[in-house]
Amino acid sequence: MKKGEIFEFYRRLAEANPEPETELEYGNPYQLVVAVALSAQSTDVGVNKATRALFEKVRTPQEMLDLGEEGLKEHIKTIGLYNQKAKNVIKAARILVEEFGGEVPQDRESLEKLPGVGRKTANVVLNCAFGQETFAVDTHIFRVGNRTGLAPGKTVLAVEKKLDRRTPAPFRRGAHHWLILHGRYVCKARTPECWRCEVVDLCRYKKKTPPPGKRQSQRRS
Template identity: 80%
Template sequence: MNKADIFEFYRRLAEDNPSPETELEYGNDYQLLVAVVLSAQATDVGVNKATRKLFESVKTPQQMVELGEEGLKQHIKTIGLFNAKAKNVIALSKILVRDHGGEVPADRDLLEALPGVGRKTANVVMNTAFGAETFAVDTHIFRVGNRTGLAKGKTPLAVEKQLDKKTPAPFRLGAHHWLILHGRYVCKARTPECWRCAVSDLCKFKPKSPAPKSKPVSKG
C-alpha cells in the first residue's frame, strides 16, 4: 500500500470514528493495566463483566494486594487462564507498591518488567494511559495489517515496526484503536465483511467477500 493510500485508509477510519477508545472499562491507569493483563486470550466484553464489581472496591495496587490472590480469583474466574492471571496481577501490584510508589510507570521497559506484561500490553498502556504513539499488535491488528497490505509481517513485532514506519503523523495516536476495532467488527477473521468496509477499494485482499444473500420471505 503506497503512502497516499495509507493516508486515505486512516483518514476514512478516522472520519467514521473521530475519537477511538479502548472497549475495556477502567477508572484509572492502574485499573487499565489490570484490565489489559486480564484481556490476554479473552474478550473485552468478558473482562468488563468480571472487573465491574472488582473495580468498585479495588482502585490501587495496595488494595489489590490486600484483596489477595484467592480473593481476586473469585472475581475473575469466568476469564480464561484466571489462575495464572491472578498470580501475575498480585505480583505486579506488589512491585508497583514496592518500587513505583503505587503508580503505573510511563515507561515501556519498566512495564514489560512486570509479571504478565508483554510488549503488546505495555504498548496498550503507553498509548491509552500516557498518549504515546505506540502500536500494540494483537491478533486483529496482525490480521488487518497483513490482509490489507497496510503493514505486512510474519510476526507481531514485524507488523508493529511496519506500522510505526508507515503510519503518518495525524493518525499515529489513534491507529491502534482504529485497526483493532476494524478487525473486530469489519475485517473479521473467518469472513471479512468487505461489502460494508470503508476502505475495501484500498485493501489488497482478494477476492472481496460478497454481501450475504438475504433469505427469501416465505409466503404463509
C-alpha cells in the same frame, strides 16, 4: 499500500470514528494494566463483566494486595486462565508498590518487568493511559496489517515496526484502536465483511467477500 493510500485509509477510518477508544473499562492507569493483563486470550466483554465489581473495590496496587489472591480469584473466575492471571496481577501489584511507589510507570521497559505484562500490554497502557503513540499489535491488527497490505509482516513485532514507520502523524495516537475495531467488526478472520468496508478499494485482499445475498446466489449458480 502506497503512502497516499495509507493516509486515505486512516482518514476514512477516522471519519467514521473520530475518537476511538479501547473497549476495556477502567478508571485509572492501574486498572487499565489489570484489565489488559486479564484480557489475554479472553474477550473485552468478558473482562468488563468481571472487573466492574472488582474496580469498585480496587483502584490501586495496594488495594489489590489488600484484596489478596483468593479475593481476586472470586472476582475473575469467569475469565479464562484466571488462576495464573491472579498470581501475575498480585505479583505485579507488589512490584508496583515496592519499586514504583504504587504508580504505573510510563515507559515500556519498566512496564514489561511486571508479570503478565508483555510488549502488547505495555503498548496499550502507554497509548490509552498516557497518550503515547504506540501500536499494540494483537491478532486483529496482525491480520488487518497483512490482509490489507497496510503493514505486512511475518511477526507481530515486524507488523508493529512497519506501522510505526508508515502511519502518518495525524493518525498515530488512534491508529491501533481503529485497526483493532476494524479487524474485530469488519475485517473478520473467517469471513471479512468487505461489502460494508470503508477502505475496500484500498485493500490488497483479492478474495473480496460479497454481501450475504450475493454469496447465496453464487452458490446456487
